[in-house]
Amino acid sequence: MKIALDHLRTIAFLQGLDDPQLVELAQSAIWREYAPNAVIFLEGEAASAIYYMDFGWIKVSKSSPDGREQILRFLGPGEPFNELSVFANKNNPATAIALEAVGAWLIPREAVRRLLVTHPEVAIHVIENIADRVISLVSLVADLSLHSVETRVARMLLDEATEDVMARRRWATQTELAARLGTVPDVLSRALRSMVDAGVIEMNRHEIRVLDRQTLEEMAMVES
Amino acid sequence: MKIALDHLRTIAFLQGLDDPQLVELAQSAIWREYAPNAVIFLEGEAASAIYYMDFGWIKVSKSSPDGREQILRFLGPGEPFNELSVFANKNNPATAIALEAVGAWLIPREAVRRLLVTHPEVAIHVIENIADRVISLVSLVADLSLHSVETRVARMLLDEATEDVMARRRWATQTELAARLGTVPDVLSRALRSMVDAGVIEMNRHEIRVLDRQTLEEMAMVES
DNA sequence: CACTCAACCCGACAAAAGTCGAATACTTTT
DNA sequence: AAAAGTATTCGACTTTTGTCGGGTTGAGTG
Numbered sequence: 424m425k426i427a428l429d430h431l432r433t434i435a436f437l438q439g440l441d442d443p444q445l446v447e448l449a450q451s452a453i454w455r456e457y458a459p460n461a462v463i464f465l466e467g468e469a470a471s472a473i474y475y476m477d478f479g480w481i482k483v484s485k486s487s488p489d490g491r492e493q494i495l496r497f498l499g500p501g502e503p504f505n506e507l508s509v510f511a512n513k514n515n516p517a518t519a520i521a522l523e524a525v526g527a528w529l530i531p532r533e534a535v536r537r538l539l540v541t542h543p544e545v546a547i548h549v550i551e552n553i554a555d556r557v558i559s560l561v562s563l564v565a566d567l568s569l570h571s572v573e574t575r576v577a578r579m580l581l582d583e584a585t586e587d588v589m590a591r592r593r594w595a596t597q598t599e600l601a602a603r604l605g606t607v608p609d610v611l612s613r614a615l616r617s618m619v620d621a622g623v624i625e626m627n628r629h630e631i632r633v634l635d636r637q638t639l640e641e642m643a644m645v646e647s
Numbered sequence: 648m649k650i651a652l653d654h655l656r657t658i659a660f661l662q663g664l665d666d667p668q669l670v671e672l673a674q675s676a677i678w679r680e681y682a683p684n685a686v687i688f689l690e691g692e693a694a695s696a697i698y699y700m701d702f703g704w705i706k707v708s709k710s711s712p713d714g715r716e717q718i719l720r721f722l723g724p725g726e727p728f729n730e731l732s733v734f735a736n737k738n739n740p741a742t743a744i745a746l747e748a749v750g751a752w753l754i755p756r757e758a759v760r761r762l763l764v765t766h767p768e769v770a771i772h773v774i775e776n777i778a779d780r781v782i783s784l785v786s787l788v789a790d791l792s793l794h795s796v797e798t799r800v801a802r803m804l805l806d807e808a809t810e811d812v813m814a815r816r817r818w819a820t821q822t823e824l825a826a827r828l829g830t831v832p833d834v835l836s837r838a839l840r841s842m843v844d845a846g847v848i849e850m851n852r853h854e855i856r857v858l859d860r861q862t863l864e865e866m867a868m869v870e871s
Numbered sequence: 872c873a874c875t876c877a878a879c880c881c882g883a884c885a886a887a888a889g890t891c892g893a894a895t896a897c898t899t900t901t
Numbered sequence: 902a903a904a905a906g907t908a909t910t911c912g913a914c915t916t917t918t919g920t921c922g923g924g925t926t927g928a929g930t931g
Contacts (some may be wrong), residue, residue, distance in 0.1 A: 450893070486787065488868060511778030516785045539771055546770035547763055553777050554735030559783040560741045561709065561719065567791045568829040569711035570855065582700035596908065603794040610888060612910060628897075628908090644712060796918075816885060831919060836880060852878085852927080 430528060434475060434503055436548030437538075444538070453529040459594075463519040463527075470515050471509030472529040474501055479525030480594060484602065494603040497522070507556065509535060510549055522594035539589050565647070567605045570644065575604045576614045577643035579634060580624065587633040618642075653709065653749075658699060658727055667733075668762070676755040683818075687743040687751075694732030694739050696753040700724055703749030704818060707741050708826065718827040720783070721746070722732030724808060728853040731780065733759060734773055748816035791829045794868065799828045800838045801867035804857060 428449040437445065446455070453472070457463055463481060474629050476498060484494040491591055495517055498504050509532045520640070538545045566575050579600070583589045601611040615631075618624045623639050625632040633639055651671040655661055661669065677696070681687055687705060688694070700722060705766045707728070707805050708718040721743055722728050732739050733756045762769045803824070825835040839855075842848045847863050849856040857863055 432817075451794055485789040485793065487789075491793055493789055494794040495788065507778050507781055511775045513778055513782060516782045524707055540767045542685045543767050543770060546767060546774065549774055550763075550770065550777065553737045553774065553781060556730050557777060557780055557784065558737060558740045560788060562782065563788055564719065564784060564791065565709040565711075565717055567788065568717040569709065569715055595919080598908080607889060609890075609911095612908095613888095616910075719877080822878080833881095833920075834918060840880080 430475060430477065431530075433501065436503070436545055436630050438548065439544050440538070440542065444542075448530055448534055448538075451531055451534040453531070454579050455527055455529055457521040457527075458526040459521055459523050461525075463521060463525070464505070464515050467517045468515050470505055471511070472505070472531050473503060473509045474490040474505050474519075474528075474597060475528040475530065475594045479484045479527075480522045480524055480592060481519050482599065482602075483492065483519050491602055491607075492602045493605055494599065495563070497603070499517075501612050503552075506549060507553060510539065510553075522599070523592075536638055540622055570607050572604065572610055573614050573617075573642060576618070577639050578645075579604060580631060581636075581639060581645070583603055583635050584631070587636060589631045589633075591629055591631065593641065653818065654701065657725065658731075660727070660769055660776055663781065664767050668766075669754065672754055672758055673764075675758040677755070679751055679753055680772055681745040681749040681751075683745055683747050685745045686731070687745060687748075688739050689737055689750070690742045690854065692739050694729055694737070694756065696755050697727060697733045697759050698729050698743075698824060699727045699752040699754065701752060703748055703751075705743050706746055706823065707743050709741050712748070715831075716826045717729075717829055721827070723863040727776075730773060730776060732786070734763065734777075746823070747816075771785045791827070796828065796830045796834055797838045797841075797866060798828075798868055800835065800842070800864050802869075803828060803870070804855060805860075805867055806862060808857055811860060813855045813857075815853055815855065818844070 431445050431448055431452070437448075447461055457479070466485065471526070478500050480497060480499045481504075482494045483496050484492050484499065486492045501580070502533045504519065505515065507513065566578065570578075580589055597611050597615075600609045605610065613625070615626060617641075619626055623633070623640070623642070624636045625634055652669055655669050655672055655676070656662075661672075681703070685697070690709065702724050704721055704723045705728075706718045707720050707722065708716050710716045728743065729739065731737065763773070790802065794802070804813055821832045821835050821839075826833045828835060839848070839850060843850055845862070847857070847859045847866070849858055
């Protein structure tokens with residue numbers, strides 16, 4: 424219980440709650456672990472709980488009947504997810520799958536929802552949280568519809584790289600990255616290769632290093 | 648003022664408020680009209696008010712530097728918009744443009760935001776409203792990334808048609824519809840034409856009529 | 872009613888993205 | 902360390918989507 428409590432304290436939209444409230448939540452929290460590739464929940468299912476990731480990474484994605492996959496986002500330690508379904512009483516709009524061994528706390532919907540009525544400041548945090556989701560989805564739509572694969576790759580690199588290095592976790596294969604960018608591994612491979620050939624980046628299994636940030640920014644069509 | 652009050656009463660997320668509250672809102676409401684093609688607000692601008700559409704239609708879209716446009720949604724009479732930016736204190740994530748003559752009420756952000764703290768039920772409505780936005784964006788992403796133009800066209804027809812007829816407003820040109828579907832007018836034209844040739848639909852300037860719903864559903868790849 | 876302009880359509884073409892089969896390189900397991 | 906499995910790459914090819922120039926239609930305007 425103690426552990427759950429400490430974690431709850433760090434969730435953004437629970438900020439400002441006093442200890443008794445948190446203890447109550449902590450008492451209803453359930454611990455879950457998932458093996459790599461395990462399905463955490465499926466698109467269309469009714470959501471029953473909010474998740475708070477303790478360790479591991481997952482992907483949230485949609486799939487087409489013929490097996491193609493579009494990843495909406497990756498989620499790592501410290502991030503809450505499935506708030507949307509829980510707070511809005513909707514079915515899960517997408518599927519969540521563990522990319523590696525994952526441990527997470529589940530807080531049943533009722534426990535969290537009660538807070539909405541009694542603690543308006545929580546509601547405000549929730550709104551801001553979901554608003555960020557909308558913003559990132561809007562920019563995903565714009566990327567998919569308005570920009571070439573090369574541009575999207577360049578943008579991903581600029582987005583993810585810290586100090587011009589984008590570290591690659593074990594699961595960050597070209598297959599997963601391609602699904603994130605809305606394309607297929609082959610095409611991503613070609614795009615990366617042509618960047619390597621052009622001397623813009625350097626790449627190995629564990630990281631991608633940006634060598635020529637300026638050219639990359641031109642490829643990304645970032646506006647001044 | 649009276650008029651504004653009557654309209655406010657019909658806004659979904661203001662349901663449950665008592666009259667004095669609404670009167671206060673109505674007093675701060677501002678009336679605005681826009682000519683066809685007028686820009687209502689631009690992507691990136693700070694949002695200062697929530698809009699409530701009285702008459703006319705608008706489009707919310709993102710554009711690329713080279714002029715291509717992706718429409719996120721159309722909005723008509725009775726629908727509120729820009730809640731996202733107002734409630735979450737973000738800049739507008741997209742641009743809004745009038746498709747025809749538009750009249751709308753603006754309610755300044757501060758007036759609405761105060762309600763969030765004092766009236767938790769309003770917050771819940773706001774969350775549900777934004778959640779719907781997330782869901783429709785997720786399905787737009789899936790459409791763009793996972794399905795062909797023909798499939799998207801078929802889906803649009805099935806979505807929009809009532810009684811197998813999709814009425815076309817004056818502004819619903821192939822240019823606008825194509826921008827909504829994430830393609831260009833020519834390609835949309837071809838897709839529609841091939842459906843007409845296949846006897847699946849019938850089409851004129853004012854409406855598109857579904858003749859063979861079953862085939863259309865197969866094209867839309869709706870899952871059983 | 873003639874004129875104008877936007878919408879729509881067509882056919883040929885160009886480019887981007889996706890597919891396929893097979894070779895190669897890396898990891899992980901045994 | 903060998904075997905097995907996964908990830909990446911390659912080249913050739915197909916499909917889809919987008920582009921371009923020009924032509925037709927039809928609604929709205931003076």
